[in-house]
Amino acid sequence: MTTVTRTSRAIQLAARPNGLPALPDFRLIEEAVPDPAPGQVLIRNLYMSLDPGMLMQIGGYPEIPMPAFAIGEVISGGAIGEVVASADQHVPEGALVLHQHGWREYAIADADSVRVVDAQAYPSPSTYLGFGLVAYVGLTVVAGLREGETVLVSSAAGATGSLAGQLARLLGAGRVVGSVGSPRKARYVIDELGFDTAFDYHDQPLSDQFRAAAPEGVDVYFDNVGGAQLRAAIETMNVGGRIALCGALARQRAGGTPDGGPGDLLPVIAKRITLRGFTALDHLDLAPEFGRRLRQWLAEGSLRHAENVVDGLENAPQALLDLVRGRYTGKVVVRLTR
Ligand SMILES: NC(=O)c1ccc[n+]([C@@H]2O[C@H](COP(=O)([O-])OP(=O)(O)OC[C@H]3O[C@@H](n4cnc5c(N)ncnc54)[C@H](OP(=O)(O)O)[C@@H]3O)[C@@H](O)[C@H]2O)c1
Structure with missing residues (x-):
């Protein structure tokens, strides 16, 4: 039987917008987080990515290459977090992992769907969420x-x-x-x-x-x-x-x-x-090559990775709307502070 050990705040799609979404189309909820089943890991999310592409899943645009979010579904998107419990020998506790279960503080994921990354590669793990x-x-x-x-x-x-x-x-x-x-x-x-x-x-x-x-x-x-x-x-x-x-x-x-x-x-x-x-x-095989070059360019000071950090899961919907309306320059990430 699954033992419930934690709760996690998450953001659901509350209603399908007709056009650009508004804040009432999102709902902050608290949900139980089970222990990982065999082959799964439990991740504490540290940062999540905001991507205008999510608007297509929120709005259910036709002909997009990813499924629309259902009403009542927790929204998902790129995130980076730390494995806090593991039921898979390949992804140990403490690993830093890149995955697609953002918009929640804790995520259960299949171990083979996450990518273990080097925690020392950049001053902030949020750099992995850059485009x-x-x-x-x-x-x-x-x-x-x-x-x-x-x-x-x-x-x-x-x-x-x-x-x-x-x-x-x-x-x-x-x-x-x-x-x-x-x-x-x-x-x-x-x-x-x-x-x-x-x-x-x-x-x-x-x-x-x-x-x-x-x-x-x-x-x-x-x-x-x-x-x-x-x-x-x-x-x-x-x-x-x-x-x-x-x-x-x-x-x-x-x-x-x-x-x-x-x-x-x-x-x-x-x-x-x-x-x-x-x-x-389709080109994730280039990630190691790109990562090496990126680290070198950043170390030389020949490339600037501009990033805006918004604190708190509850502020993610507003930040997504601000992003698409042109408020920011550079990447926008949400830091999960709990
Ligand atoms: N193919 C892929 O693998 C892939 C991966 C990631 C993202 N994407 C897509 O790539 C695009 C860029 O994503 P991003 O995160 O880098 O977004 P971004 O450029 O940071 O997006 C926000 C900006 O969009 C600008 N914008 C909105 N409408 C515009 C328009 N008609 N013309 C020009 N600029 C407009 C806004 O600024 P101003 O209006 O002030 O200029 C705003 O600052 C998105 O469509 C995203 O879904 C594709």
Whole structure:
């Protein structure tokens, strides 16, 4: 018989929003935490990741690659925590593990679904929740970035974009251009992250902005947003350009309503452009290689991992809404303080 030893606070989806969620769509609950069954571990979560992609599961958007959260289900997402009880010989108590059971203080997980990571690798375990691997995979495997090329990154001040721009430079790009949501963010990516230039995507017409920022055209577009910016990027791409389709912020911010999209694809044919969607989850084999390079870049001071820490599980829904509305630059994580 299972012995209940602890309780854990967790956040459930209380209602399916019609559009962007609001705070009443989330519910803070306290639930019993059983001991781990054979093959399982009990994890005390330390930090959890906020990802705009969760909005698609919260809103139940059609045609997404992950299941929608059910009403009454505890929300899940990337998290890092310490194993406090183990019923599996491969994952010992005390191990630091990366897993997908965030939005709760304690999580029961199958041992073979968690990744044991090095607790000494970074000053804070939250660094493991950064989207650096996403940016790395997008630029290397998906876009095949070559020395000297011009790279354009949308949502360039965000969690993925801020790393994509910096990594593009470290991987040999000749010119790095950012699209951001305000003049303040444009200054930030230029002054703090070393982008060559940046523009505010609210300034129209977009295609003029893209052309002015990349007068010699774009070879690689790291797309975090889709919609109208993807359309303008296609117009600005060089022959043989590659577009790494990473995210859909335009649609996520619009509460699920698609925003235009690329429209006429004739320029894609004429310029032999490759558009390739990807998920970093298909490339986890690159995590060790990326981790080694990331540690070196951080130690040299050649890469900045900007992170915002929000304290307390109860503040996660507000932080997720703030994130998608553009409040932050860099990655947002929630520190679980109990
Ligand atoms: N493929 C993968 O493996 C993978 C992995 C992780 C995340 N993702 C996806 O990648 C995207 C980026 O995620 P993230 O966590 O790095 O988000 P982020 O860029 O940190 O997102 C927040 C930012 O989105 C910006 N934004 C919202 N609507 C926008 C629009 N129409 N155009 C430009 N920017 C807009 C907001 O800033 P401003 O409006 O002020 O610019 C806000 O600061 C998301 O769609 C996410 O779901 C994909």
